[in-house]
Amino acid sequence: MNKEKMSFGSIFIGFLLSTLVIFMCVVFEPVKRQIHNYYQVYLGADKIGLIRSDEELYNLIDEEQQEIKDKYKVDKVYSPSGLEVRQTATYNNKLMSAKEVYDEIKDLDPFTIEGYEITITKDDEKTVFYILNKDDLDAAIRNTVLAFVDEDAYEKYLNGEQEEVTEEGREITDIYLDSNVTIKKTLVSTEENIITDPNELNMYFLFGTTELNKKYKVKPSDTIETIAYKNELGVKDFLIANPDIAGENALLAAGQEVTVAPVQPLSNIVVESFDTEYQKIAYETKIQFDKNLNADQSYVKQQGSNGLSKVTFATKEMNGVILSSAQVSNEVITEAVDRIMVYGAKNVVYYGNTTYWAWPTVKPFRISSNYGYRVHPIRGEEHFHSGVDITGTSSKNVFAIQSGTVTVAATGWNSGAGTNIRIDHGNGYSSVYMHLSKMLVKKGDKVDKGQLIGIMGCTGSCTGTHLHLTVYKNGSLMNPLNLYR
Numbered sequence: 001m002n003k004e005k006m007s008f009g010s011i012f013i014g015f016l017l018s019t020l021v022i023f024m025c026v027v028f029e030p031v032k033r034q035i036h037n038y039y040q041v042y043l044g045a046d047k048i049g050l051i052r053s054d055e056e057l058y059n060l061i062d063e064e065q066q067e068i069k070d071k072y073k074v075d076k077v078y079s080p081s082g083l084e085v086r087q088t089a090t091y092n093n094k095l096m097s098a099k100e101v102y103d104e105i106k107d108l109d110p111f112t113i114e115g116y117e118i119t120i121t122k123d124d125e126k127t128v129f130y131i132l133n134k135d136d137l138d139a140a141i142r143n144t145v146l147a148f149v150d151e152d153a154y155e156k157y158l159n160g161e162q163e164e165v166t167e168e169g170r171e172i173t174d175i176y177l178d179s180n181v182t183i184k185k186t187l188v189s190t191e192e193n194i195i196t197d198p199n200e201l202n203m204y205f206l207f208g209t210t211e212l213n214k215k216y217k218v219k220p221s222d223t224i225e226t227i228a229y230k231n232e233l234g235v236k237d238f239l240i241a242n243p244d245i246a247g248e249n250a251l252l253a254a255g256q257e258v259t260v261a262p263v264q265p266l267s268n269i270v271v272e273s274f275d276t277e278y279q280k281i282a283y284e285t286k287i288q289f290d291k292n293l294n295a296d297q298s299y300v301k302q303q304g305s306n307g308l309s310k311v312t313f314a315t316k317e318m319n320g321v322i323l324s325s326a327q328v329s330n331e332v333i334t335e336a337v338d339r340i341m342v343y344g345a346k347n348v349v350y351y352g353n354t355t356y357w358a359w360p361t362v363k364p365f366r367i368s369s370n371y372g373y374r375v376h377p378i379r380g381e382e383h384f385h386s387g388v389d390i391t392g393t394s395s396k397n398v399f400a401i402q403s404g405t406v407t408v409a410a411t412g413w414n415s416g417a418g419t420n421i422r423i424d425h426g427n428g429y430s431s432v433y434m435h436l437s438k439m440l441v442k443k444g445d446k447v448d449k450g451q452l453i454g455i456m457g458c459t460g461s462c463t464g465t466h467l468h469l470t471v472y473k474n475g476s477l478m479n480p481l482n483l484y485r
Contacts, residue, residue, distance in 0.1 A: 042084045049096040054085040056098040080109035112187040120266050122179040130194045140205040147240045148320040171274045179267035208264040218256040224248050231260035234374040271317045279364045281307035281336040285356035293344030304339025311364045313392045322368035324464030325392040354427045357401045357483040358450040366392035371479040387470035388480050396456035406445045418460025434468035
C-alpha cells in the first residue's frame with residue numbers, strides 16, 4: 001500500500017516538473033543581444049565614452065571654437081592632437097552626446113589648426129617653430145639674405161642676369177643656408193609657438209627673437225659707431241637692426257630711440273663670390289740712420305708714392321663676415337715707391353723709431369674682419385675682436401711691423417690664438433701675430449722691422465687661412481690700423 005502511494009507521488013511530481021519546464025520554454029524565449037557600430041572616444045590614455053557619430057563631434061569642435069578662428073584667421077579648427085576616435089562594434093548602448101564629450105575635453109587638451117612645422121637643424125641643435133602660411137617662410141629667408149646681400153645683385157643672381165665683371169664689382173657664384181631647414185604640413189596645437197605675422201617671422205629668422213626690446217636713446221655726442229661700441233655691436237649689425245637709418249654716416253637726433261640688438265640668424269647665410277676691386281697699394285716709409293747728423297736732424301731722401309692694382313678675390317662670407325678670401329689674380333697698374341727718411345744718429349747707441357710701421361703681409365690684401373665688436377664666425381655670438389684679420393695675399397709670409405724683441409713664440413691652441421708670436425717694440429708698443437702655420441723666430445730673438453718672422457696659417461680658432469694682428473700700447477688694446485693713418 002505504501003509503495004503504491006510513493007510511486008503515485010513520484011509520478012505526480014515528475015509530471016509537474018515536466019509541465020513547468022515545457023511552460024518555461026514556451027513563455028521565456030532567449031534574449032537576443034544586438035551589436036551596435038559606435039565610436040569610442042579616447043583622450044590620450046583615457047577612455048571618454050561612446051558616441052553615435054564622429055563627424056558630429058568634429059563639426060561641433062569647429063563650430064564652438066570661433067575665438068581660435070578669429071585669433072589665427074583660419075576657417076577651420078580641428079580636434080586636440082591627443083584625441084582619438086575609433087569605430088567599434090559593441091553590445092554597449094550607453095551613449096554620450098557629442099556635446100557631452102566636447103564639454104569634457106575642451107579644457108583638457110588644446111585644439112589644433114592646420115599649419116606648418118619648421119625645423120632648423122644647426123650643429124646637431126634643433127629649433128622648431130610653426131607658421132600658417134608657407135610663403136611667409138620664403139619671405140623671411142629672403143629678408144635675411146637681403147640683410148647681407150644687395151637686393152639688385154641678389155635678383156640678378158636668382159634670374160641668371162649677372163654681367164661679367166671686367167672692372168670693379170662682384171659676381172655671386174652661390175648663396176645658401178648653412179643649416180638644414182625642413183617644412184612639414186601638420187595640425188598644430190594652439191599652445192605652440194605659432195608665428196602669424198610675416199614681419200614678426202622676418203624678425204625671428206634674422207635675430208632669433210620676436211621681441212627687439214633693447215632700445216637706446218641717442219645722446220648729443222653720439223655717433224652710430226659710438227652707440228654700436230657702447231652696446232657691444234658691430235656697425236653693420238646696428239644698421240641691420242635699424243633699417244630706417246640710411247648708413248653709418250647718417251646723422252642721429254638727440255633723444256632718438258634706436259634698437260641695439262645683435263644679429264643672430266636662425267640659419268647662417270653663406271655667399272660665395274668673385275670680387276674684383278682696384279686697390280691702392282700704400283707706400284711704406286723706410287728709415288735710414290746717418291751718424292754724421294745729430295739725433296734731432298732728419299730729411300726726406302726719397303718721396304713715396306702709392307701704387308695701384310686690380311685684384312680679384314674668391315671669397316666666402318657668412319652673415320656678411322669674410323670666412324676666406326683667396327687672391328685669384330693681381331694686375332699691377334702702378335708700382336708703389338717707398339718713402340725714405342734719414343735720421344741723425346751721431347752719438348746714439350740704439351737706433352729705434354716707432355713713427356713708421358711696416359705692413360705685416362705682402363700686398364695687395366683684404367681685411368676680412370676689423371677691430372671692434374662683431375658676430376663671431378664660429379660661435380655665432382657678438383664678441384669683441386681684438387685686432388684685424390688679414391687675408392687674400394699672394395704669399396703667406398708674415399713680417400714684423402717694427403723692430404723689437406720676441407717675448408712669446410708659442411705653438412698649440414693657446415686660447416684660440418693658435419701658433420703665435422709676440423714682439424715688444426719699446427716705447428710701450430707690442431704686437432701679436434696669431435694663427436700661424438709656422439714660426440721663423442724664437443723667444444728672445446731680436447728682429448728688425450719688415451723681417452720675415454712666420455707663415456700665415458689657420459691654427460687655433462679660425463675659419464680659413466689668415467693673419468690676426470693685435471697691437472698693444474702701454475698694455476691696452478688699440479686698433480692696429482691706427483698705426484698706418
